[in-house]
Amino acid sequence: MEERRGFEAGRSGLRRRRIVEGDLRAAVSRRAFLRGAQLATGALMARSAFTWAQAMPGVPSLAVTHGAKTDYKLEIAEIEWELSTRKKIRTAAYNGQIPGPLLRVTEDKPVIIEIVNKLDREEIVHWHGQWIPVLVDGSMEEGSPPLPAGSDYVVQFTPKPAGLHWYHTHAMAHRDLKRGLYNGQFGVLYVEPAGGDAGRYDQEQFIVLHDWEPYYAASDDGSMMVNYACGSVNGKMLGHGEPITVREGQRVLFQILNASATDAHWLAFAGHKFQVLAMDGAPVATQATVETLRLGPAERVTALVTMNAPGVWVLGEARKDARDAGMGVVVEYAGQSENVQAAKPEDPRVSKLDWDYSNFGDSTPAAYKPDVTIPLVFTSKFKGHGALDEWMINGKSYPNTNAIVLRAGLRHRLVFDNRSVDDHPVHLHRHNFELVSVKGAAMSGVHKDVVVVEAGTKVEADLIATNPGNTLFHCHQQDHMDMGFMAVMHYA
Numbered sequence: 001m002e003e004r005r006g007f008e009a010g011r012s013g014l015r016r017r018r019i020v021e022g023d024l025r026a027a028v029s030r031r032a033f034l035r036g037a038q039l040a041t042g043a044l045m046a047r048s049a050f051t052w053a054q055a056m057p058g059v060p061s062l063a064v065t066h067g068a069k070t071d072y073k074l075e076i077a078e079i080e081w082e083l084s085t086r087k088k089i090r091t092a093a094y095n096g097q098i099p100g101p102l103l104r105v106t107e108d109k110p111v112i113i114e115i116v117n118k119l120d121r122e123e124i125v126h127w128h129g130q131w132i133p134v135l136v137d138g139s140m141e142e143g144s145p146p147l148p149a150g151s152d153y154v155v156q157f158t159p160k161p162a163g164l165h166w167y168h169t170h171a172m173a174h175r176d177l178k179r180g181l182y183n184g185q186f187g188v189l190y191v192e193p194a195g196g197d198a199g200r201y202d203q204e205q206f207i208v209l210h211d212w213e214p215y216y217a218a219s220d221d222g223s224m225m226v227n228y229a230c231g232s233v234n235g236k237m238l239g240h241g242e243p244i245t246v247r248e249g250q251r252v253l254f255q256i257l258n259a260s261a262t263d264a265h266w267l268a269f270a271g272h273k274f275q276v277l278a279m280d281g282a283p284v285a286t287q288a289t290v291e292t293l294r295l296g297p298a299e300r301v302t303a304l305v306t307m308n309a310p311g312v313w314v315l316g317e318a319r320k321d322a323r324d325a326g327m328g329v330v331v332e333y334a335g336q337s338e339n340v341q342a343a344k345p346e347d348p349r350v351s352k353l354d355w356d357y358s359n360f361g362d363s364t365p366a367a368y369k370p371d372v373t374i375p376l377v378f379t380s381k382f383k384g385h386g387a388l389d390e391w392m393i394n395g396k397s398y399p400n401t402n403a404i405v406l407r408a409g410l411r412h413r414l415v416f417d418n419r420s421v422d423d424h425p426v427h428l429h430r431h432n433f434e435l436v437s438v439k440g441a442a443m444s445g446v447h448k449d450v451v452v453v454e455a456g457t458k459v460e461a462d463l464i465a466t467n468p469g470n471t472l473f474h475c476h477q478q479d480h481m482d483m484g485f486m487a488v489m490h491y492a
Contacts (some may be wrong), residue, residue, distance in 0.1 A: 023270045066178060070154060072103055074125065074167075076147075076185065077118040083232055083326065084240040089212060092119060092169075093184035098235035099208045099259065100167070100187025107162040107194040116152040121179075122171075123147050125155075127189060128298065128327035129281055129449050130430070132157040134469040137430055139169050141398075141488055142470040161432075162193040163281020164255045164300045172482050173261075175388070177214040177226070177252070177310035180478045181261035184235075186210070188257060191281070201253040205244055208234050209267075209295070209327060210258045222385035226262050226479055228324045231317070237326030238316060244331045250307045253277075254315075258295035261478040263325065264423065264452065266355075267293040268318040268348035271309035276360055278302035282432060285445025286359040291307075292318050296425030296452035298476040310336055310489055311346065318350040357438050362445035368436060368462055370413035374404060376473075377417045378424055378453070378485070387484050391420075391475065397433045397484025404473070404489040406465040414461045418453040424480065428489075429472040433461035464492065 044220030074094045081098050082088050094100030105111045119122050123145045126138030134142045136157045148151055167189050188206050213229035217379060234241060246252055254274070258265050260405045268291060275289045282302050293301050294400060316328020381390040393401050418424055436442065437460035453459045468491045475485035 037363075055061065063291060066337040070112045071105070072101070072111070073114045073116070074100065075116045075118060076123055079184070080237065081184065082240075083212060083230065083235070084237040087230065087237065091178070091184040094187055098184045098210075098232075100185070102206060103129065103167065103187065103189045104192060105159045105189065106192045108158060109159055109194075110156055110158045112154060112156045114152060114154045115147060117147045117149060120149050121186075122149055124170050125167055125185075126170035126429075127157065127165070127167050128302075128427075129161075129163075129189075129432075130157065130191075131150050131160050131432075131467050132430065134430070137472075138167075139429055139472045140170070140484060141472050142429065150193050159189075159191045161281060162191045163278055163283075164257065165189045165191060165281050165304050166257055166259065166298075166300070168259065173478055174482050177216075181259070181481070182214050182226075182478065186259040188255070190255065200251070203246065204253045204374060206234070206265075207254055207256045207329070209237070209256070209260060209265050211263050212326075213259065218385075223382055223387060223389045228293050228325070228451060229265070231260075231265075231322060232326055233316065233329040236329075238323065238328035239313065240326075241329055241416065243312075243330060244315070245334055246307045246331060247334050248307055248310050252305050252307060254301075254305060256293065256295065256301045256303065258297055258299055259431065260297050262297060262423070262480075264294060264296045265319040265322065266350075266353050267295065267316070269315045269331070270313040270346045270348040271311065272305050272307070272313070274301075274303035274305055276277045276301060276303050279360065279446060280448040280450060282447040285362045286360050287487060288359045290359070292350055292355070294353070294452070296423070296450060296476070297426055298425060298450045299448075299452070300488075307333065312336055314347050318348055318353060320347070323347065339488050357435055357446050357451070358441055358443040361435070361443040365436075365442040366377045366444040367442075368411060368434075368444070370462060371410040372407065373413040373415065375415045375417060376404075376487075378420055378475075380420045380422070388479055391480045391485035393473075393485065393487045398474075398486035401487040402482075404487055405492050406463070406471070406489050408465050408468055410465055412463045412465060415461055416451070416453045416459045416461075418457055418460065421455050422477075422480075423452055423454050424485070425450050425476045427474060427476045428463065430467050430469070431463055431465070432473060433463040436460050436462050 079093050079096050080090050124138050136155045169185035211228035211231045214226050217227045218226045219225045273289050310333040313331045314328045315331050317323040377394050379392050425449045432447050435446045438484050439457045471489040473487050474481045
């Protein structure tokens with residue numbers, strides 16, 4: 001019998017309320033507008049959800065509908081959260097839990113979500129990986145409306161594509177390590193295929209990685225970088241969450257998300273191997289089996305594990321220091337221990353960390369001819385001891401980056417040329433792309449919306465432009481994004 005375990009779905013009660021809905025399938029409550037008008041200055045009023053939506057060039061006129069039912073409700077508020085019995089934190093989160101509630105939706109079936117902001121600052125929720133209109137994507141840089149402090153609004157969109165995606169704050173943090181993705185505003189958005197899920201597995205587990213208690217430390221050249229005191233899987237440090245219970249012979253589907261603000265993570269499962277089925281929600285051409293998974297910030301991996309090694313094990317960071325800091329969860333075979341606390345889980349033993357996207361691509365790479373080639377060169381500028389580096393795309397930092405023009409229906413070859421000494425998990429909103437070359441080696445068959453471009457290397461990816469509107473491109477490392485590593489693509 002199939003089992004599914006994740007986070008409580010958090011469905012709201014079905015409520016009758018007025019929403020504003022337009023051709024872009026977006027909705028903003030009148031109440032949010034009225035509260036924004038009462039709370040804000042004239043400048044903030046100009047950015048309130050209702051007025052921004054009306055003022056945006058090219059946005060269709062809006063019509064009022066009545067009696068709509070919300071499918072989910074997200075409430076953003078400060079909470080106290082227990083990572084372990086010895087470590088409690090205060091952070092912003094969704095619905096009082098970390099991660100936020102698992103939102104299960106169906107491909108091509110419209111969903112309506114109410115979002116309530118109980119913080120004292122404006123917020124915004126990004127629907128990462130979804131091919132949806134600008135107004136609901138959740139990026140102020142594109143033109144999505146923010147949610148003012150103390151207000152609420154309703155968003156409606158049609159989920160697409162299917163697979164493992166997520167939702168998270170898209171607010172800037174700058175040097176405030178309690179904002180942006182440094183806090184607990186993240187959760188899983190799982191889009192069921194329109195044709196249903198064949199379910200060739202016995203159990204499904206959602207695994208969400210995150211780093212906590214960030215602090216600044218000096219790098220070799222004196223500029224600042226972000227480190228962390230601890231990490232978690234599903235909001236708990238290793239040994240402090242409920243173990244995952246399995247049975248010998250089961251096929252367990254792991255849906256894994258790295259929700260860290262800045263750090264890549266290597267995941268290993270002692271005594272077991274991962275068969276990779278999908279990345280960033282998209283099925284891969286070759287379902288290769290590997291001992292370790294590398295996930296850059298915002299990357300997702302769907303992997304199948306056959307439970308064929310009875311015992312008590314750790315699924316966690318392959319690197320001992322990160323695992324000791326809490327990044328792991330215990331997996332226990334049923335009947336192996338009457339008391340999991342009495343058994344010592346066995347840690348992963350990994351001799352080499354190795355990851356190659358091409359292992360999951362076509363056996364014979366397809367040769368595509370691009371219609372347009374767009375070079376994107378990544379560099380940094382030292383800003384002084386104790387400062388964060390400034391990041392640039394083609395020599396300029398956001399908001400002064402040059403416009404990147406897309407033409408509907410054409411194949412665009414994006415050339416990610418990383419001339420810096422840092423790896424960069426770059427993300428494209430509202431689209432995905434197919435990897436066609438990594439470090440000079442041709443490939444195809446792997447479609448992603450985030451790719452890690454390693455230091456001093458190039459990655460080439462093909463984007464077929466099929467979702468008109470402003471499209472944000474950025475590094476998904478929070479401190480890099482805050483310091484200028486962003487650009488907006490426009491359709492011609």
